[in-house]
Amino acid sequence: MKIAFYGSSLVSAYWNGAATYYRGLLRALAAKGYDITFYEPDVYDRQKNRDIDPPEWCKVVVYDGTIDALKAVTAEAAAADVVVKASGVGFEDDFLLEDLLRHASADALKIFWDVDAPATLAEVRAAPDHPLRAALQQLDMVLTYGGGDPVVDAYRFIGARDCIPIYNALDPDTHHPVPADRRFGADLGFLGNRLPDREARVEHFFLEPAGRLPDQTFLLGGSGWQDKPMSGNVKYTGHVSTRDHNAFNVTPKAVLNISRASMAENGFSPATRVFEAAGAGGCLITDYWEGIELFLKPDEEVLVARDGQDVADILADLSDERADMIGQRALQRVLSEHTYAHRAQTVDTLFRHHAAKLEAAE
Template structure:
């Protein structure tokens, strides 16, 4: 079966947190026999900051950031059995959704894949004439990066036919244990771009504990923090390529996950870095959010912090031996239950059941 997938970028994780999610899930689906073409616009400097070459398991079409180029690639939707428009493509998203739906065949499965459901739903509620709200009756299914029952209920309340979460997961081929590297050595590492919806929480969970523990070393990676005042024991290293994520995760005694405010409020939204860290066997400290126990066992496979004071207290008591054991258990758990192979199995069954039902109706 052919999938036409319109997303932000498969080739670059530069200002593109969905890249790992797309790569892991689409590669697993390709392994189950899907013929996938991924369409991404040349915007935001992503093509100048590629971190993977075009893969052999998926055709990638990069198009210019122009309306004419958008309309040309949208026409390809007419040749696919499954058409996916993701949120946050980054260039004329509303126009792309309309063009893709206009070109998709009547019998094709038409999906909106939301990688930032809280933000999308906030936009829909703020604008009764939002283009996505109008398009819901033409879409067969909403899939989301996370959010659990709150997001599912919210989407159904605004007119979605159906909505299902497809959570982040681990790709064992890309995220796994590696030797430690001195350049990433620290007591606590945090990797994340500077975003308005997360900055205050990063201050609370990362900067404040660092200020309280001047004898410990903290490492900050990600884009946008250049002009942020930092305690002297925080080293800022800028953008960290995905090829270095494993080394970043294993070289610190512990690594920190800080959810964006909207994700934390909705819960059931494990960030990609949760599974990246677990896959590398790192000791993860995460801010508290509803549903974490569905993915990792608190205090056994992951450490939970309600605030910056908790982070400080955890670091004071955490030994390297305990950190290593937590990382080992986390890796075992995600390998057993939370790989992209597990996610793809569910998505494959969903796609096939929906398409088979259409054939039966047509007959």
């Protein structure tokens, strides 16, 4: 089957948190025999900040940020068996979806793949005439990379025929144990860009515990934090390239996951970093969100904090030996249940079920 996938970027993770998800899932689908073309716009300096070359398992088409260029690539959807429009492409998203539905063949499986369902649903709720509402009538399904029943129910309520979560996962070829790197030495590390929907939670779960534990060292990575007030025991390292994520996750005694507020409220939304840290064998402390036990077992494979005081208490009592044990258990769990090969099997079943229905109807 041919897949035409229209997303933000496959070759650049620069201000593009979905890159890891796209890479892991599409690579696993390619291994199942799918012929995939990924279309991405040249916007937000992503092409100037590529962190991988176009892969052999997927053709990458980069188009200029113009309407004419967009029209040229949407026309190519006509030759695909599966047409995917992801959320947050970053250039004329509404027009892109409309034009893809116009060009896609009648028999093609047409999918809206939402990589930030809480944000999308909030936008749609605020606009009764939002273009996605009408488009849902022409789409076969909505796939999301997070969200349990609240997201599924919300999508069905606004008109989706079906909504199925395809959760983040681990790509063991890219995220795996590596030797420690002294650049990232700390008691607790946190990696994440400064975003409005996350900043208050970073203050609460990371910066406040740092202030309570002056004898421990804290490492902050990600873009945008350079002017943020923080205690002297916090080392800010700036943007961390994806090639260094494994070392960042495995070197500190523990690493912290902080969900964006909207993700935490919806639950069932494990961030990419959850699986990256587990895949490296790092000891993960995460803020609480409903459904975490479906992915990692609290107190044995992950440590869960409901507030900043919990983070401080966990860290104060965490021995190196226990941190290592939790990291190793998390690694074994994600390898056995939560790789992109597992997710691709679910997606493959969905695609083939649709193809079988078409054959039966002929």
